Amino acid sequence: MMRLYIGEVKKSIGRTFRDVEEENFSPLRWRGEKLPFAQSVRLDALLTNCGGEILVKGVVDTALVMPCSRCLEPTLQKIEAVFYLEYRNLSRIHRLSDIEAEAGEADEVGYFWEEDNYIEVTQEIEELILINLPMKPLCSPYCRGLCPICGVNRNKESCSCEEEIDPRLAVLRNWKKENL
Ligand SMILES: [Zn+2]
Ligand SMILES: [Zn+2]
Numbered sequence: 001m002m003r004l005y006i007g008e009v010k011k012s013i014g015r016t017f018r019d020v021e022e023e024n025f026s027p028l029r030w031r032g033e034k035l036p037f038a039q040s041v042r043l044d045a046l047l048t049n050c051g052g053e054i055l056v057k058g059v060v061d062t063a064l065v066m067p068c069s070r071c072l073e074p075t076l077q078k079i080e081a082v083f084y085l086e087y088r089n090l091s092r093i094h095r096l097s098d099i100e101a102e103a104g105e106a107d108e109v110g111y112f113w114e115e116d117n118y119i120e121v122t123q124e125i126e127e128l129i130l131i132n133l134p135m136k137p138l139c140s141p142y143c144r145g146l147c148p149i150c151g152v153n154r155n156k157e158s159c160s161c162e163e164e165i166d167p168r169l170a171v172l173r174n175w176k177k178e179n180l
Pocket of ligand 2 (some may be wrong): 152
C-alpha cells in the first residue's frame with residue numbers, strides 16, 4: 001500500500017512537502033495477463049496545499065517484466081512517468097457538484113478528510129503505470145520474432161520455412177520438380 005504524508009502540508013495554505021516513497025507492488029493485470037514487477041515502485045512527489053485541495057506532482061519509476069510482442073520472451077520494461085494528482089478536502093465540500101467538478105489539468109482526482117494524515121495513492125499509481133506501458137514491448141529493436149509457420153524463435157533458431165514463402169523460390173522449385 002503506497003501512501004503520501006499530508007500531515008505537514010495541510011497545516012497552512014501555500015505549504016509544500018516532498019515525500020519520497022518506495023514500495024513493492026503485486027503483479028499488474030494487463031490484457032488478461034499478470035505482469036510482475038522487476039523492482040520496487042519509487043515515487044518522488046511534491047505536495048502543495050492550495051486551500052481546498054492538495055496538488056501532488058511527481059515522478060514514478062519502476063520496471064516490469066512483459067512478454068516481447070514479437071517473440072513472446074519475457075523482457076524488462078523500464079517505466080518512468082510524470083504525474084499530477086489532485087486531492088480535495090471532503091470536509092470543505094458542501095455540494096455534490098463540487099465532487100463532480102472536473103479534474104482540470106490533473107490526471108486523477110482523489111479526496112481526503114480534514115483529519116487524515118495520509119492519502120492512499122496505490123490505485124492512482126497503478127493506473128499511471130498501466131497507461132505508460134509500451135503498446136508493443138520488444139526484447140530488442142532487432143527482434144526477429146517467431147516464424148509464422150513453424151513457430152520457432154528466430155532469434156535463437158533458424159528454420160527453412162522462410163524460403164517457402166518466397167514466391168520466386170516456389171516457382172523455381174515447381175519448375176525443378178517438373179523438369180528433373
Ligand atoms: Zn523479441
Ligand atoms: Zn519456420
